[in-house]
Amino acid sequence: MAKRPKFSIQALLEEVKAEEEQENKLKSISGDIKKVTRVKRAMNCIPPELPPTLRAKLLVEFFDVTVEDTNTIEAVGKLDCFCGDSHVFAPPVGHCIECDRELVLKTRCKVRYVSLEGVKEKLKLSLKCSHCELTYTYSKFGRPKDGMRFYDEEREGVEVTDGVIFSKRLCELQSCLGNHAWVSFEGFAESFNEALVDQNSAIDRRTFSKAWYWFEVEKELRRIGRENFFFSGSGTYFEDAFSIIEETRQKSLYKHTCSDGCLKKGCSKMIVVDGIWKLNFTHCMMVSKNVSCGVPVLNLPDVCTNEPQHGHAFCSVHVSMVNDYNKTSGAPSVPTKLKEFLKYCNVGTDGDNDKPSEDESSIMGKVVQTAAKCGLDTTAGSNVINQHSGQEFITPNMPLIKDVLAECDERDRHEVCNKDTGDKKPLNQRSRGHMVAVSPGGHILMFNPLYRSESPSQALLFMLSVVCLCLGGAPETLWGGMWIAYDNMCNILKLKAMDWLKKSDGLVARMFTKCQKIIDGLHISNHKSKFCQEVLHPSNFDNMYPELKGTRNTMVAEQTFVWLGRFKKIVCAMPKSRHMFFLHRMIIRRNSYTSNCHARNINIVLPKVRNQYTT
Incomplete structure (x- = not known):
């Protein structure tokens, strides 16, 4: 402030007025800063996709921003939305996807938001289109009577029920703990509640289970490009998707990208096949004859697999x-x-x-x-032939399958190898286990259920389908370089069906007969016959690929079963549809972990097999 030249009343009044104006400006700036801060916080809490009228209403109700303050309301539309946890869960759209009309509020309710920070209370909004009658919730949209589907844009939360939303980061942690530590839904629920939640806000096991299934079903549907799948309004919820996911699973192998560490184990040159008996599920006790494409199929268990x-x-x-x-x-x-x-x-x-x-x-x-x-139709229900291979493999190869399985009776032989295929069968209510194909690098390629026993007919059918998927599209010159390791390979080769396969001109038959066959390194010591020790010895693989001697892994199936078998206490209590989906998602995660370890040149944790009793 300039120095007064001399004292005067007029000069003093002007000085006081200038100071008042400066003070008012400071107050105005301070008020504007507070107002902007409040509006920014409000914008951080309200999704920007909401219709402007609804956003203004929420600003008035929750954040003390008045409608009369037009400057502030106009500023709301110009401010960027800050990152952070939203206090309001709302659809990601403000206009109808079909007619582009502005959506209106349908319902609003309080929800419990479950995250790594515990349980917090939030607000959830659902919108509707008055013209199309479409309902838009936080994670799905559609007509409730016809079905709901996921948005093309993936949301950050999982809408478990109308009153509960889970953080996807929490669901990801739950999946990783299940995959690496075999933590059950109940175990994770108890751990979460004890560590992060007081007793009055505890989340039960069923809610964690439902959250996990919604999370993994969405990931799987997006993985296979079916995020537009509509869930019916009949109350079956995510289980509607299990059948289409299972159908897709049967059509293909689990894919992975080979790295140097993977190739050193013999990947792309060998498939190791074995049966794991620890994992089973209940199925229908009624008889269902094996008929496919109108043709009866022999030598498979006549059980209903539903x-x-x-x-x-x-x-x-x-x-x-x-x-x-x-x-x-x-x-x-x-x-x-x-x-x-x-x-x-x-x-x-x-x-x-x-x-x-x-x-x-x-x-x-x-x-x-x-x-x-009761006069029941013995072909009703689902049979083993369709469950084991899927229509994509059966329909074009039906003549081959019919003739091969018709010859799946064993020849009389003097030498009997020590292989228990499960002759002591349980009550016809539970499956026998699963047939699994594994690459030497530790990636699971395929799995299918076994019924009644690990019979040669089911094992042969499984190997035919795996070979068809693995070598389909590959030039014939590469077929002879593929090796198949199986602990009961000697009895497979002694089937009369093998003679028929050698004479057949079918594509799958020629693929399978040209592949080399051996017994895996863990079980070869149980086989005493000269044929097994010479023709089927795993060292024969080294003669074709000497550069892999000492690094190839024919015992990878049993090593993988040490990991896979620990899901016994989790999946054996599940119904079949959930059992198959749970294993499917765990295998995808395990394969991803295995690929990452190979790419980073890190040793994969493959537990040592201490004895032969591992399946």
Whole structure:
């Protein structure tokens, strides 16, 4: 401030007025800064995609920004949205996807947001189009009566229920702990609640389970390009997608990019096949003949592979058939509940349905008699041939499959190798396990369920489908360089079907016969015959590929089973559809982890196999 030349009343008044103006400017600037800060915070909490009228309404209600303050409201549209946790979960669109009309508010409710920071209360909005009758929730849109689908844009949260939203980072942590530490849904729920949540806000196991399935179903649908899949409004929720995911899984191998570390193990030159018996699921007890494309198929178990209704002995198809018989026959009703049906068949158990007191043939005979009594269609339900290979493989190769399986009876032989294929069968209610194909680098290529036993017919059918997918499109000159390792290969080669395959001109038959066959290094010591020790010895692989001697890994299947088998306590209690989906997603994650380790030249944790009793 300039020095007064001399004292005067007029000069003093001017000085006071100037100071007041400066002070008012400072107050105005301070108020504007506070206002801008408040608006920025509001914009940080309200999704910018919401219609302007709805955004203004929320600003008035929650953040003390008045509609009359037009300058502030105009500034709202010009400010960038800051990053951070949103206090409002809303659809990512403000206009209808079909008609481009502005959306209006449908519902608003408080939700619990579950994240790595614990549980917080947030606000969730759903919008609707008055013209198209489309509903837009946080993660999906559609007409509830017709079905809902995911947005093309992936959201940061998982909408578990109307009142619960999970952070995807938390779901990712849950998946990683399950994949590497075999943590169950209940174990993760208890750990989360104990570490981050007070007792009054605890999240139960079912909610964590549902969140995981929604999270992984969305990731899988986006992976296979089916994010436009519509979930029905019938109450089946994410389970609607299981059938299409399983159908897609059967059509292809699990893909991976080979690195130097992977190739040193023999990847792209060998497939190791084996059966794991620890992982099984319940299936329908009724008989279902193996008929595909109208053609009967021999030497496969005649079981219905559908999962049973909860608490019942049969699947929904056979339960409906039996109930129809009960209504029209006038005879004593045939029960469909599991315990009542076993009692009806006079099947005694020792307190455990998996340990029948009668032999399997007797029990199956009673089930067959019941099916005949009810006049049931023995081709109804789902059979083994379709479950094992999928229509993509069966339909073009039906003549080959029919003739090969018809010859899947073993020749008389003097030398019998020590291979237990599961002759002691449990009650016809649980699958036998899974047939798995693994690359020497540790990547799982394919898996399919086994029924009744690890029979040569199912093993051969599985290997044919794997070879078809693996060598399809490859030049014929490369077929002879592919090796297949299996611990029961000697009995596969002694099938009469092998003679038929050698004579066949079919593409799949020529692929399989040209592939080299060996027994894996872990089980070769159990095989005493000269044929096994000379013709099928794993060292024969080294003669063709001497550069891989000492690095190739034929025991990779059993090593992988040490990891895979630890899911027993998690997946064996699941119904079939969830069992298959859970393993499918865990295998994808395991393969990704394996590829990353190879790419970074890090040793993969492949546990040592201490004995032969690992399957």
